[in-house]
Amino acid sequence: MECKMGFVAASLVFVLVSMVVIGCSDADQQKNSSFISIYDSYKKICHKIGWEPKCGKQPIKSAYCRPGKVIAFQAFLTKRLHNVAKNTIIKFERVLVNDGNGYNSTNGKFTAPVDGTYSFSWTYCTNKGSNTYLGGYVDGVLTAHISNYGQSSAWQNTSGHLLVKLKKGNKFWIQSFAYTAQLINEDYTFLSGYKMSGC
Numbered sequence: 001m002e003c004k005m006g007f008v009a010a011s012l013v014f015v016l017v018s019m020v021v022i023g024c025s026d027a028d029q030q031k032n033s034s035f036i037s038i039y040d041s042y043k044k045i046c047h048k049i050g051w052e053p054k055c056g057k058q059p060i061k062s063a064y065c066r067p068g069k070v071i072a073f074q075a076f077l078t079k080r081l082h083n084v085a086k087n088t089i090i091k092f093e094r095v096l097v098n099d100g101n102g103y104n105s106t107n108g109k110f111t112a113p114v115d116g117t118y119s120f121s122w123t124y125c126t127n128k129g130s131n132t133y134l135g136g137y138v139d140g141v142l143t144a145h146i147s148n149y150g151q152s153s154a155w156q157n158t159s160g161h162l163l164v165k166l167k168k169g170n171k172f173w174i175q176s177f178a179y180t181a182q183l184i185n186e187d188y189t190f191l192s193g194y195k196m197s198g199c
Helices: 002-029 032-048
Strands: 072-076 081-084 094-099 109-111 116-127 132-138 141-144 155-166 171-176 181-195
Touching: 116 132, 116 171, 132 155, 132 181, 141 155, 155 171, 155 181, 171 181
Parallel strands: none
Antiparallel strands: 072 094, 072 181, 081 181, 109 171, 116 155, 116 181, 132 141, 132 171
């Protein structure tokens, strides 16, 4: 009986090795463009099922780097703002999405839950004659300058964007600078941000 089991095991090993050898020789014969096409297909499938590659050969330590874990938020103003003094943090209090719980609507600040590259976008709506400067701040440093000065149209949207590397615990927020902002319309003013994929 033991002899028979050994023969079956040896046969299975032979079949597996043969399949690998045949598969490798087939791969060698494929053209580069075909290989790239197949590779791209596999990448798309992995992306659709939420799989993210490990960073280098280091084990993934953070839950936010595992498949299906997202860090993203979007928040809006809840009321119209009048005569916003310079150096005022804008608090977007109506939170639509806050995956990862990085955004705090009470103080208007996003705190990075993990190290990574983050993307932030903000849009604000002002009226005729406005001088409104709303910058993106990282840990108190004005990092992205966005403004409109002497606005001539009745209503206008102005947008800002920042792509920045943050360490866990770094903070990002929107703050007025340079001038008092006469009016910021709540209906068309928002802030959003997310961590880029990868670890």
